[in-house]
Amino acid sequence: MRIHVATDHAGFELKNELAEHLRSSGHEVIDHGAHEYDALDDYPAFCIAAGEGVVADEGSLGIVIGGSGNGEQIAANKVNGVRAALVWNHDTAVLARQHNNANVISVGARQHTTEELIELIEAFIAEPFSGDERHQRRIDQIQAYDDSRS
Numbered sequence: 426m427r428i429h430v431a432t433d434h435a436g437f438e439l440k441n442e443l444a445e446h447l448r449s450s451g452h453e454v455i456d457h458g459a460h461e462y463d464a465l466d467d468y469p470a471f472c473i474a475a476g477e478g479v480v481a482d483e484g485s486l487g488i489v490i491g492g493s494g495n496g497e498q499i500a501a502n503k504v505n506g507v508r509a510a511l512v513w514n515h516d517t518a519v520l521a522r523q524h525n526n527a528n529v530i531s532v533g534a535r536q537h538t539t540e541e542l543i544e545l546i547e548a549f550i551a552e553p554f555s556g557d558e559r560h561q562r563r564i565d566q567i568q569a570y571d572d573s574r575s
Contacts, residue, residue: 426550427485431457431475431497433468436490436534439542443488446543452550455482469500476504479528487529488546498531505571508564513537518545522552524560
């Protein structure tokens, strides 16, 4: 699977470790930055680029990383077609995919150990969308709103 990743300085080291882990698991990783550590960098451009990558690359997923993951989720969700979910435990990772068909996971590098984040991301990647009509109906309503504004 192709996975688009992005972070600012807060998740820079984690992103690089995670990309290596994902590649060793057979995934293709597309890195949207940051490409070098800069304590003053800004996450929006990186996260928006990752979101655009996911939308343009059908069947791919995205991972955005920050200190808390909050701002990164907000930035990614500005891209029409992105459904980014802030994940902080196993249940939120699974339900983001199962109920919301989330295509981007947002995580906080300062909130978890690397091992915990890898587990959350692996759970997110592995979980399929349930396809339940009620969930799809809700996703369609959100997408219709986005489409009406573009």
